[in-house]
Amino acid sequence: MEDALTLPPDAYRNENFHKAETKNLFGHAWVCVGYTCQVHEPGQVFTTQVAGQPIIITKDHQGILRGFFNVCRHRASILVEGPGKYNRFRCPYHSWTYDLSGALTACPLFDNHSPSFDKKDYSLLPVRLETWGCFIFANLDQNAMPLSDYLGDIVEHYKNFPLHELVLVRRKNYQIKANWKLVAENFLEYYHLPWVHPELCEVTAIDMHKRNQGSGMYMSFYAHPLLKSGSALDSDFFPPMPHLNTIEQNAGYFPFVFPNLATFLLPHHLFVLLMTPKSVNLTSEYGDLLVHPSLLNEPNSEQKINEIFSFYDMVNDQDIGAVERVQDGLKVESYPGGRMCYRFEEPVHRFQNMVIDFMTHERRSYPSDEY
Secondary structure: OOOOEOOOOHHHHOHHHHHHHHHHOOOOOOEEEEEHHHHOOOOEEEEEEEOOEEEEEEEOOOOOEEEEEOOOOOOOOOOOOOOEEOOOEEOOOOOOEEOOOOOEEEOOOOHHHOOOOOHHHHOOOEOEEEEEOOEEEEEOOOOOOOHHHHHOOHHHHOOOOOHHHOEEEEEEEEEEOOOHHHHHHHHHOOOOHHHHOHHHHOOOOHHHEEEOOOOOOEEOEEEOOOOOOOOOOOOOOOOOOOOOOOOHHHOEEOOEEOOOEEEEEEOOEEEEEEEEEEEOOEEEEEEEEEEOHHHHHOOOHHHHHHHHHHHHHHHHHHHHHHHHHHHHHOOOOOOOOOEOOHHHHHHHHHHHHHHHHHHOOOOOOOOOOOO
């Protein structure tokens, strides 16, 4: 790591690299697509994309979480546009209809004209889903390792946080004119904090950040104790989540699950950045605030939630300006690549090695670090 260089510039600007990345990386990794609270009730649906493929996420009437490719089995029309609540999925093109378990239930004017046709052969195409806490992950590779193996010991590290109980209370979409890896790498290093985020440094100063890296496909660091900044991120701004120990009640944790899930896990909230590459130089990112339901009964909870979200919105706008300048700088053909700063950029190095492994079809293990 002390001698490590960055990825070559073409990894962030070359169309062919981006296409290969979509297939070889996002087509085989466990990609976070949303939250269990978005499909808390049967029939609730949201749509997303993984590796450029349209996906439906829902819960069926038996309470089973389901993922399907968002495409009709008849002539490949998109079935569902945006979130909502459905009793069934009806194709707007020819009215083929599917139940929430994906089974084809109706195909008007079709049955009697094709004796060999069997509805059972034309269910929606399934997508593999697994969960950790409130997070839903999708994998297009039916032969991929289980999510529990992929995550490694991150589940144990954050077992005291009641992640499975958290609810989504605020959301904003950002369209970032930069490669998705620049967005991820920006989260993964704290070298830039004093110059880009002076307000955030009043909560967690640069030298407070330390790695707490275990084994698995993730990067993680933390800051303890949180400083008293007078901001919405102060540990006493809201009561802490249930079951946290003394250190967790006054610390900030920043785990990132490869390739697209960045989290700010503080005593009383979880802020998430979910990244989806749209092109080689465009990233769609959701900024999501989740809290424990008990906070919704606290005095002035709506105002305080707005203050927390506004703080992160400010920080994210600062980051977006920074990464878009890097994307512009990568247009310089003579730029050969850069050099890592070990103390502050080790998580970036780990992340870039994971990118390389997926692109070269190599599956190295990622053990814990000494820290």
